[in-house]
Amino acid sequence: MKWIIHVDMDAFFASCEQAINPKLKGKPIGVMADPYGRGKKRSVVAAASYEAKRCGVKAGMPPKQALELCPNLILVPAHPSYYGYVHRGTLKYLKTISQEIEDYSIDEFFIAYYGKSPDRVGKDIEAFVKKEYGITCSVGIAPGKLLAKMATEEGKPDGLVWWKPEDIPGVYRYLPVSAIPGIGSNREKLLNQNGIYTLEDLAYTPTSVVKNLLGILGEYYQKIACGVDETPLVLEEPPLKSITRSVTLDYSTHNPLVVEAVGRLLCASLSKGLEEIDAKAKEIFIFLRYDDMSGEANGVKLELYTNNEETIFRAFRELNASMVPYPQGVRSVGVGMTDIRQHYTPSLFYRERPNPLKPVLEHIRQRYGYDSIIPAHLLFAKHYTPIIAE
Template structure:
């Protein structure tokens, strides 16, 4: 999808149509989540501070993001894709891979399927997307980034070597700034150079990743498109929140941890998952980020127990700066059919949690909650790259 969050805002509010728009995570936050193409024309970029963006574009309009709106739209778009193939792998809230090999006899060609999907999305939502068609996921992702907005790029098998020869390595999904720096030490700047570089040397310095880098340079990728119902079981259930403002008071941090623990516990209970290890993530005002974990003696999805474990971890930390982001996660998971605990006290906790979940499912998040959270500000919600339209990774983050 092209400038997805900003485009959805422009479509839902005609007054924003054709104007430079920047979506931010919360009214008191200054980092831009995404921006419209009208804003990008002035040099405004994702991750930019609002004051810097305003300097580049004085008429820039800031809109606080509405994640429910984006996730709803994404689910409808994914449903459109599934009309053409059941092999749809959701990569993020605004991107997906489709394997249309088995659909060609029905619709004619991959290019025709792409045009039909683009047309349906435009007619139904007024949104544009860019499509890449290629022999594999690596190249399809690359092609989808080549023409924006509203593009359609095809990389035929016979053109792969030509396309890769002078392509900068950072254009490939999976090669970030650090890897780019490491490869530059070997004089590797293009995919052609990466594909020709001795694979033994890459393997020696990067381990198994070195061999994968070699094949990436050649445009080779044998990873299949994996639909949701065939994906591996999740290995963690977590949630993080970018706070509306940087905080230092322990009481405020504890309130946020309680809220996060309830969100994690509720999702874990819904999908019948328990975890033995709790992880606390902290990001300072200067974006320094670190995590610390602690394992329990037993498995749990009880919000209060997750919270207490997070607080224990917090008590071991010496926070030296104001806190910008907090995250709570359970790992070392066990997937099982839900059954009531054997002991009376544990059974009471499970029944109370189940009753709260039932009420919140019917009347909305935090309709019933811990007394200390009543009337308190909730942190800004940022959609995780691990977001999925269904299952345990589907977070209603607003």
């Protein structure tokens, strides 16, 4: 039989901090990007330890409010690269158990398991995480993905809950409708107003009524409430190795600004290409082909995974500058990115500033073509740049 095992780290960021610094063990802590930051850019509490949660501290709370609720709260700076390290290590271990894995978020995984004792596997996973990283996780096992996540919630923290098909009617008699991920307080209120409190209630309500209350998702939620959970795992796609854009110029050039102007358009197109497949990349390279057809490439590793046009272009410009003077006329220009991650969850702690002009640029480019808008100081180079198809 196919089982879905859901693994969810307990108070992940906070547990990691307590594991790195044992002095914080057993204490209420709040993890923040920059707890000592002063003034306008003070961030919120990104995660709270169980001790802090007990006082009502929640992720997303301003530190002032958190400290009012919990005067002993210790605010500690986040170590995102350590969280990534634990995440990758855990994922690597899970891959030894199953090939069907959904890398769901920084601290959650789903795996499909076809053996007889999924509980054994669950215990092994908990033991691995505890031994390797000194933190705990909770495990839920059920015939479906959403059910497994609900089971995990029942056992938190440091729990293991296994729902077999025959257990589900019993559990459903007492589980509130809000136990289904996706049924938030508004939907719950609506259901309660109509006398639907438990999952069993939901299961026995006529489908037309449920649809009326919950809209098109009604039928899906009701199926879950009947213990029928066919939610598929989103498995890893074969990794994309690289993405490139290149163009041959109408005239060859020795002028770095012309290459820059062309690069501007190529980077815009590359950025859009990454966005379309929901991907970000970390290494950028440019390649130039000269009049005698010889080529030269140059690359750099960026600090963050990105698909931001400005970030990519900034790197392009620096790489281009480092190749000047060109040994011969440049006849074609290319830019590419490698080390690509799809469906990448951005760090909570580092964010790129979005370009406020982006929607307008996008609109103009869609309507008038990719080369219809470029920075004014590069305008002179326009006749060098054949239209880059998009």
